[in-house]
Every structure is written in structure tokens, then in C-alpha cells.
Amino acid sequence: MLNNNSQIEEAVNSRYGPRASRKPRRRLLPFLYLLPSALLLLVFMIIPIGYTFYLSFFNWNLIAPTKEFVGLANYVNVFTDPTNQKVILNTLVYIVLLVILNFILPYFISLIVNFFIGKMKGPYKILFFIPSLFSLVVGAMLFSWILNPVSGPLALFLRDFGMKVPQWTNSGAMAIVVICLITNWKVFGYNFILLLTGLGAVPKNILDAAALDGVPKWRVIWNIVLPLNRGVAIYVFILTIVQGLQYVFTPINVITQGGPYYGSSNLLYHTYLNAFVLYKTGNASALATVTFVIFLILLFIEIKFVEGRHKDAD
Amino acid sequence: MMNFRHGFKRLIGLLSIAGVALLFAGCSKSAATKTTHITYWHVNAETQGGASVNKLVKEFNKTHKHIKVTAKFNPNMYQGLMQNLQSAQASGKVPDIVQVGWAFTNYFSDNFKYMTPTDAAQKFDKSKRAITNNFSTQSLSFAKNAKGKLVGLPYSLSTPILFTNDSMLAKYGIKKSSLGTWEGVQAAAKTIKQKSGNYGLYIQEPADTWAQQAMMLSNGAQIKNAAGKAAFASAQGVKAYQLYQNMVLKDKTAIHTPWAQGMDDFTNGKVAMAFTTVAQASHIKQSVSFKASSQIAPTFKGNKLTVPVGGSMLALTSQDSAKQKAAWTFEKWLYKNDSLLTWDKGTGYLPPTKTALDSPQFKKYLAANPMIKPATEELANAVPWTSFPKNGLDAEQDMIDARDKILTGSNVSQTLKAAQEKINAQQ
Numbered sequence: 001m002l003n004n005n006s007q008i009e010e011a012v013n014s015r016y017g018p019r020a021s022r023k024p025r026r027r028l029l030p031f032l033y034l035l036p037s038a039l040l041l042l043v044f045m046i047i048p049i050g051y052t053f054y055l056s057f058f059n060w061n062l063i064a065p066t067k068e069f070v071g072l073a074n075y076v077n078v079f080t081d082p083t084n085q086k087v088i089l090n091t092l093v094y095i096v097l098l099v100i101l102n103f104i105l106p107y108f109i110s111l112i113v114n115f116f117i118g119k120m121k122g123p124y125k126i127l128f129f130i131p132s133l134f135s136l137v138v139g140a141m142l143f144s145w146i147l148n149p150v151s152g153p154l155a156l157f158l159r160d161f162g163m164k165v166p167q168w169t170n171s172g173a174m175a176i177v178v179i180c181l182i183t184n185w186k187v188f189g190y191n192f193i194l195l196l197t198g199l200g201a202v203p204k205n206i207l208d209a210a211a212l213d214g215v216p217k218w219r220v221i222w223n224i225v226l227p228l229n230r231g232v233a234i235y236v237f238i239l240t241i242v243q244g245l246q247y248v249f250t251p252i253n254v255i256t257q258g259g260p261y262y263g264s265s266n267l268l269y270h271t272y273l274n275a276f277v278l279y280k281t282g283n284a285s286a287l288a289t290v291t292f293v294i295f296l297i298l299l300f301i302e303i304k305f306v307e308g309r310h311k312d313a314d
Numbered sequence: 315m316m317n318f319r320h321g322f323k324r325l326i327g328l329l330s331i332a333g334v335a336l337l338f339a340g341c342s343k344s345a346a347t348k349t350t351h352i353t354y355w356h357v358n359a360e361t362q363g364g365a366s367v368n369k370l371v372k373e374f375n376k377t378h379k380h381i382k383v384t385a386k387f388n389p390n391m392y393q394g395l396m397q398n399l400q401s402a403q404a405s406g407k408v409p410d411i412v413q414v415g416w417a418f419t420n421y422f423s424d425n426f427k428y429m430t431p432t433d434a435a436q437k438f439d440k441s442k443r444a445i446t447n448n449f450s451t452q453s454l455s456f457a458k459n460a461k462g463k464l465v466g467l468p469y470s471l472s473t474p475i476l477f478t479n480d481s482m483l484a485k486y487g488i489k490k491s492s493l494g495t496w497e498g499v500q501a502a503a504k505t506i507k508q509k510s511g512n513y514g515l516y517i518q519e520p521a522d523t524w525a526q527q528a529m530m531l532s533n534g535a536q537i538k539n540a541a542g543k544a545a546f547a548s549a550q551g552v553k554a555y556q557l558y559q560n561m562v563l564k565d566k567t568a569i570h571t572p573w574a575q576g577m578d579d580f581t582n583g584k585v586a587m588a589f590t591t592v593a594q595a596s597h598i599k600q601s602v603s604f605k606a607s608s609q610i611a612p613t614f615k616g617n618k619l620t621v622p623v624g625g626s627m628l629a630l631t632s633q634d635s636a637k638q639k640a641a642w643t644f645e646k647w648l649y650k651n652d653s654l655l656t657w658d659k660g661t662g663y664l665p666p667t668k669t670a671l672d673s674p675q676f677k678k679y680l681a682a683n684p685m686i687k688p689a690t691e692e693l694a695n696a697v698p699w700t701s702f703p704k705n706g707l708d709a710e711q712d713m714i715d716a717r718d719k720i721l722t723g724s725n726v727s728q729t730l731k732a733a734q735e736k737i738n739a740q741q
Contacts, residue, residue, distance in 0.1 A: 062400050063425045141574075148575045150513065151582035169571050170722060255572060257521055261718035276397045277521075278707050 049292070056285035063279075074286035084287070086262050087270040091245065091294075093176055094266050098244035101184040103237050106192040111221060114199040125196065129189035136186055136250035143182045144255045169256060172263020179251045179264060183244060191236050198232030199225065237302065242295060267291045350640040351382045352410035352632070355398070357391045358661065362593075366660025374647055381640040392418055392626060393521065399426065399631070410632040410641040414466055416456060416623060416699035417522060421706045423459040429630040431467045434642045448649065448667045452696070457627040460542060460703035467645065468666035470625030470657075473692040474518075474528045474611050477580065477588040477595075477685070481604035486510060488586075496529065496557055496612045499587065503567035506586045515561060515568040516576040518590040523713040525589055527700060528621045530554040533614035537622075537700040544702070544709065544737040547730035554614065555726045562721050570721045591624055592689035593662045599685060608685040610692055623696040625663055655679065664690055705740040712736050 056074050058067040078084050113124050131139070146152050149165040158165060168174035202225050210220045226233070249268050252258055258265030258273060265273070267287060275284030354371065358364040364387060371385045388395040392415025402408050403426060414422045422428070436442050446454060446464075453468045476493060483490060483502070486509045492498040503514020518525045527537050527546075535551035538544055545551075561568035569576060569585060580588040581601040588594075589611070598606055613619045628645055632638040647653060654670040657663070659679060664686070665671050671690065680687050702709040716733035720726050 061425065063403060144572075144575060145578065148571075148578055150569060150571070150575070150579040151584040152578075167571065169575065257572075259572075259718050260722055261715060276400075277393060278711055279400065280708075 052285045052288050054285075055281050056289050057282070059280070059282045061279040062275075062281050070282060074282045075290070077283060078286050078290050083262050084270070087265050087267055090172070090176065090262075090264070091266040091291075093173075094180065094245060094248060095241055095298075097176065097180040098183065098240055098248075099237070101180055102187045102191055102244055103240040105184075106188055107195050107233065107236075110192050110196040110199055111225070114196055115217065115221065115225075125193055128192045131185050132187065132189045134186070136182070136247060137254055139182050139186055140251040140254035143178065143185070143251070147178060170260055172260060175256050175260070175264035179248050179255070182251045183247045187240075187244065187247060191240065194232060194236050195229070198229045201232075202228045234302070238299060241298060267294070349380055349382050350636050351384065352637055352640045352644065354383050354385045354641075354644065355388055355395055355409045355412040356385060357388050357395050357413055357415075357626070359387065359389070363657070363661030363663075366656050369660070370648065370653055370656055373653075374644060378643065378647075381643060383644055391415065396421070403427075408631050408633060410630070410637050411645060412629055412631050413469065413626040414629045415626050417524075417701055417706065417710055419457065419465055419627075419698075419701045420459050420703050421701070422629065423463065423465045426631060427633060428465065429632065429638055430464055431630070431645075432464055434630055434638065434645075438639050438642050448669060450668055453666050453693075456623050456696075456698045458698070460701070466627035466629035467649070468625070469628045469648070470661065470663040471666050471693065471696075472591045472593050472624040472663055473621045473689045473696055474525050474589060474624070475592050475608045475685075475688045475692070476611055477590065477598055477606060477608045479580070479583060479586050479602075479604055480607050482506065482510070482512070482583065482586045490607075490609060493587070493609060494612055495615050496532070496554070497615055499612050500557060500561055500565070500567070503561060503586065504565055507565065507567045513567060513569045513579065513585040515587045515589065516571070516580055516585045517558065517568065518573050518576065518588075519571070519717070520573045521714060522710055523717055524591075524622055524624055524699065526555070526558070526713075526717055528589075528611055529558060531620040531622065531697070532611065532617055534617045538702065542703050543741055544734045546713075547727070547734040550614075550617075552727045552730055555720055555730060557614075559720050559723075559726055563723060592664065592686055593624075595683065595685040595689075596662045599683070606685070608688050610688045619692065619695045621692050621696050622699040623693075624699065651675070662686065664693065702737065702741060705737075708740060709737045 055067075057069060057071060059070050059074075060067040113121055117124075146154055147165060147168065149155055149167050149169075152165065155165040166174060168178050206224055206228075207220060210224060245266060245268055248266060249272070252264055252266070252269045253272075256264045258269050262270070268291065271284050271287040271291065274280045274287060354367075356364075356367050358367050367385050367387075371383050374383055375381070386409065388398050390397070392413065395413060395415075396418055399408070399412060408427075431446065432442055435446070446467075449468065453471065454464060456471075457464055457466050457468050459465050476499070478490060478493065480490070483506075486505055488502045488505060492502060499515060506512055506514040517529075530537065530546055530551045533550040533554040535548050535554060536545045558568065562570045569579060571579070573590075576585070577588065577590070577594065577597070579585045581598060583602070583604055588598075592608075595608065611619060611621055628648070630638060630641050630645065632641045648657070649667060651667075651670045651673050652675075654665045654667065655673070655675050658665050658670075658676070665676060670676055671693075680690065712733045716729050719729045
């Protein structure tokens with residue numbers, strides 16, 4: 001309630017922007033409002049990241065009272081150790097597969113559902129979304145059973161047709177594909193809904209105008225819809241990489257434990273293995289820092305690339 | 315004026331909330347002086363004996379008014395428990411009694427604060443031998459660290475045994491008596507493969523090399539020599555692994571797959587034999603639709619049976635004297651024959667004490683569950699699970715890596731030698 005002139009004045013000030021007469025106390029207020037989130041961010045994000053960076057210069061088993069300073073040795077190890085090199089390469093393979101399965105594929109299907117299918121859009125949304133409600137542990141166990149090459153239902157079914165399920169747990173490449181498929185089962189629906197919603201927001205008058213001009217549908221999608229839906233697409237793309245690499249952790253842990261011989265491991269799982277199985281916090285922190293930097297670079301390249309194209313188009 | 319009144323009201327409100335909070339805090343403090351609360355960390359999921367942990371804890375709490383035990387399940391077996399204990403120690407809030415897997419004996423004793431059973435007996439029972447008298451010297455040796463100090467008391471014992479699909483063996487004319495040696499197992503697996511196309515053998519492959527170590531030990535190999543150095547890359551060790559590799563890659567009669575899948579393959583009747591822990595007995599009994607049985611672990615021709623013991627010990631991690639006393643009371647109660655039988659029936663483990671092993675109740679239980687019997691017979695040939703004095707967790711990982719490499723085709727001798735050198739460089 002505004003019950004005196006000064007309060008009315010303040011209300012006007014706050015509504016119409018800053019004035020020279022504003023009191024310093026008022027200027028502090030926004031920071032005060034931000035304080036709770038900033039504190040949470042500081043305690044749970046910034047300090048741990050800083051501490052991880054600090055730990056990456058030491059050898060420490062998480063318990064011993066002394067930490068042995070080793071300089072850059074842990075970083076040298078990240079790039080020279082053959083196991084780490086294998087894990088970095090696997091991570092890149094994971095990224096490529098995840099982008100295909102969890103970004104390009106749902107984008108393609110959401111385009112089909114939005115522009116080429118008239119009916120049943122609702123049921124498609126629900127059907128695709130259902131798996132994302134299940135836990136990944138359940139998914140991993142379910143797929144491990146279904147795809148068991150010797151006694152799983154798929155193997156028994158294929159046997160009737162004289163075919164076999166390969167021993168995918170013995171091959172790093174095949175294990176990576178299966179693990180990505182499990183993640184795809186979980187993530188597909190969510191990404192699909194996001195992309196479909198984005199496509200639904202493309203202004204109808206532009207599409208109608210293009211239809212009146214007789215522009216072919218694929219050109220409408222390529223030249224109008226995709227550029228207009230870029231914001232959502234970038235978001236899903238980033239989510240696919242950053243969240244996808246975290247999501248694959250569960251099936252790796254449940255099914256292969258990174259095996260055979262680190263064949264299905266990735267940077268995140270290997271960091272976990274070093275930190276909480278072998279208790280080599282130094283190595284783990286160096287790996288975590290490298291992963292952090294790789295993510296930053298990926299995001300930077302991606303944004304730069306897309307932003308650059310955006311400016312050209314303008 | 316109004317602002318002041320508003321602020322005053324708020325202050326009164328806050329003060330009254332604080333007052334009530336203090337009152338409740340006071341209540342809980344006064345209650346705590348009466349009852350000692352302790353936490354027991356275990357690794358038993360609901361289907362792996364978790365129900366018996368809860369039953370035991372409930373019964374103890376009912377009969378002991380001044381002690382309240384809370385059981386906490388730790389996923390991911392002993393490794394998972396160690397990880398949580400790491401974090402607990404870092405945060406300064408440790409549990410009071412924990413299960414420690416044998417492979418972690420040295421790691422645990424080097425890095426955590428604990429009270430030895432001998433000290434606990436001395437302090438609370440005024441008698442050093444009251445509890446240890448109940449164990450055989452051999453079973454106590456499982457719970458000793460590299461310096462020969464008793465870290466905890468053996469609680470769960472298990473040994474690897476050979477489970478067989480008797481229906482399948484009978485169908486293809488394989489005599490069970492031929493499976494006493496690994497050479498016999500290899501020949502039987504070949505017959506199965508030729509006649510049915512099914513796999514002959516699965517050897518468990520969890521995140522440890524316990525079963526593979528049993529194979530090497532039963533060919534007269536050592537995993538660790540008297541000086542505490544890795545010694546498995548000997549001619550005997552290489553020969554044992556070579557047979558395993560041949561079965562997987564050359565004969566294609568043994569299957570190389572993660573543990574859960576391998577056990578599914580056996581219980582679904584697609585693999586004739588499974589070399590795994592006795593703790594799988596109840597799962598196998600419940601899941602198979604064929605006649606299954608078990609027998610003593612095979613040895614290599616001309617060699618004596620030697621198996622590493624699996625399972626865990628109980629260790630006291632309490633730091634507070636009252637809690638230590640309560641935890642010790644609880645621990646002693648867990649070693650009573652009745653409690654041990656509840657535990658062993660629920661988990662499939664073998665009792666660690668002489669009196670429980672010889673008790674008529676356990677004998678009756680064995681008669682009803684003959685698949686467990688070979689494991690109890692193996693106890694006389696059991697040795698402690700190798701726990702390297704330094705960097706033991708790394709050493710176990712190096713042995714897992716070697717297994718992965720060998721089963722995907724690496725040269726056995728070179729791979730074992732490399733793993734041995736890597737482990738010894740860290741000792």
C-alpha cells in the first residue's frame with residue numbers, strides 16, 4: 001500500500017528506471033535479491049570447481065593428511081597415458097553418436113511429425129516421452145537383459161531366423177553403440193518434445209505466405225523453419241552433448257564398468273573411476289579439469305559458429 | 315511508526331520460533347543420553363540378504379533398550395561402502411560398525427581409524443580371548459592386515475564353487491566326476507559345444523579377479539609372495555590363464571561376458587557350468603527350471619585345491635567410547651549362533667565361527683540346501699584374499715585390466731608379466 005508521497009515517488013522511480021536521486025540502499029537491493037542464488041552457486045559450483053583445479057596439482061587419496069605436490073604431472077599423464085588417450089577418443093565417438101541419435105534424429109522426426117503428419121500428433125508426443133520418465137538404471141538393466149547375446153529375448157528371436165546377436169560387451173565400439181542407444185531411449189522423447197514445441201512456434205503467416213508463393217516444402221524447412229527454430233535447436237544440441245555424456249555414465253556403470261579394457265569408458269566415467277574407485281584424486285581432478293575445458297571449447301565453437309552464420313544471414 | 319510495529323511483531327515471531335526449536339533440541343539431547351544410537355553400514359541389497367540385516371537389527375533393537383541400531387545399505391558392494399566411508403571420514407561423521415570386503419583389508423587399516431576386536435574385548439569384556447576363541451586360527455587369518463594385525467572379525471565367508479546344469483550334462487553323457495580338474499572341465503565344455511552348440515562354462519567377471527585368482531592358486535601359483543610382491547606371472551599362473559583364454563577364444567566353449575549376463579545365461583540353461591561364488595546358490599536355486607547342483611572348485615591336474623576366501627569382516631569405526639561399547643555389544647550379538655544362522659540363510663554365506671558351523675541347526679540347513687555343502691568343505695583349503703600392502707586398489711584394477719586384455723586376445727605371459735611389474739613398481 002502506498003500511503004505517503006515518498007513511497008509513491010519511490011514506486012514511480014522503480015517503475016520508470018533509475019534516477020539520479022536514487023538512494024544507494026536501493027542500488028544494493030538487486031544484489032541482495034541475487035545473494036541467495038549467488039551463495040548457492042558459489043558453494044556448490046564455483047568453490048568445488050576451484051578446489052578440483054587446486055587438487056589437480058597434487059597426489060592425494062582423499063584421506064591422507066598430506067597432499068603431495070606434483071606440479072603438472074597429472075596433466076601430462078592425461079595426455080600421454082595410453083588409457084587416457086583411449087578414453088578421450090571414446091569420448092569423441094560418444095559425442096558424435098549422441099549428436100546423431102539424440103539431436104539429429106529427434107529433429108528429423110519432429111519435422112516429419114510437425115509438417116508431414118496431420119493427425120495423431122498428441123499420441124506421438126506421449127509415446128516418445130514415456131521412456132524419459134524411467135530411471136536410467138532400469139533402462140540399462142532392461143536393455144542388458146533384452147540384448148544378452150546368449151539368452152536374451154532378442155537372441156532367442158533371431159535364432160529362429162538363423163541370426164545371432166554379437167557379443168557386444170566384448171567390443172568397445174559395439175558397447176558404445178548400445179550404451180548410446182540406451183541413452184537415446186531415455187532422452188529422445190524429451191528432446192523431441194522440445195524441438196517440436198520450437199517448430200510449433202514458427203509464425204504461421206510466414207509459412208502460409210511461402211505456401212502461396214509455391215515454395216517447395218523442403219525449401220520452406222531449410223530456409224525458413226530451421227533458421228527460425230535455431231534458438232531451441234542450439235539449446236537441444238548443447239544439452240545433447242553436455243547432458244548426454246553424463247547420462248551415458250549410468251549404463252556404463254551398470255553394464256560394462258568401462259570395459260572391455262576401457263573400450264566403453266568416457267572422460268566422465270574415467271574421472272569417477274580414478275576418483276572414487278582408485279582414490280587417485282589428483283588424476284581425477286586433472287581429467288575433470290580437461291573435460292571442463294573441452295566442454296567450454298565445444299560450447300564456444302558451437303556458439304561462435306552459429307552466431308557467425310546468424311550475423312551473415314542478417 | 316507502522317514499520318517499527320511491523321518489525322517488532324516479526325522479531326517476536328522469530329524469537330518464539332527459535333524458542334520452540336531450542337525446546338525440541340533440548341528434548342532430543344536428553345533422550346540421547348539414555349539411548350546410544352549407532353549406525354551399521356552393510357552392502358546387502360534387499361534381494362541379497364538385506365531382509366535378514368533388517369530382521370537382525372529389528373530383533374536386536376527390540377531386545378536391547380539402551381542401544382538403537384540403524385542399518386544403512388551401501389550400493390555397489392564393498393567398493394561402494396569404502397567410497398562412502400571415504401566421504402564420511404572426510405566430513406567427520408563416521409558410522410560405528412561396517413562390513414569390510416577382504417580385498418580392502420589393507421586399504422581400510424592404512425587409511426581409516428578403527429578399533430581392533432582384541433582392543434574392544436580387552437576394554438569392554440576385560441578379556442582378550444573371549445570372542446576370538448570362537449574362531450579358528452585359519453578364519454581369523456582372513457581378517458589380518460599385511461602387518462599381521464587383526465583388523466576386524468570375519469563375518470561373511472564364501473568360496474568359489476562349480477555349479478552345474480545336471481540335465482544338460484546327463485543329456486550329453488558327461489560324468490560329473492570328470493569335472494574335478496580344469497582339464498576335465500575344458501574337455502566337457504568341448505563336448506557340450508560340439509553336441510549342442512551351447513557354451514560349456516562361465517567364470518564370474520565382476521569388478522574383481524577373485525575367481526581367476528582361484529584358478530591360478532589351484533595350479534600351485536602364488537598371487538603374492540612372502541615378501542608381499544605380486545608373483546602371479548609364474549609358469550603356473552600363465553598356464554591357468556592360458557587354459558581360460560583357450561576356452562574363450564580358441565575353443566569358444568567358455569563365455570566372456572559381464573557377471574549379470576553370465577549368470578542369466580547359466581540360469582536360462584544356455585551354459586552348462588558356472589564357476590562363481592557360493593553366494594549365488596539361492597539365486598540359482600530359485601531361478602532354474604532344470605536340475606542344478608554344485609561341486610568343489612576344480613584344480614589343475616596334480617595340484618592341491620586352494621581357494622581365496624570371499625565375503626567380509628565387521629570392523630568397529632566408532633570414535634566415541636559409548637558408541638564403541640554399543641557397537642561391540644551389537645557385534646557380539648551378531649556372532650551368536652542364532653543370529654549367524656539368520657544371516658547365512660538370508661545371504662548364502664558360510665558361518666565364520668566354529669560353533670555355528672558345527673551346530674545342528676546349520677547341519678540341518680545344509681541338508682536342505684545341498685548346493686552350499688561343497689563350499690563348506692572348501693573352507694579347510696581357503697586362504698586370505700590377496701590384499702597388496704600398498705596401492706591395493708590399483709593392484710586389483712591392474713589385474714582386472716590384465717583379465718580384460720587376455721580375454722580379448724593379448725599374449726597371456728606378456729600381459730601377466732606387465733601387470734605384475736606394474737603392481738610391484740607401486741609396492
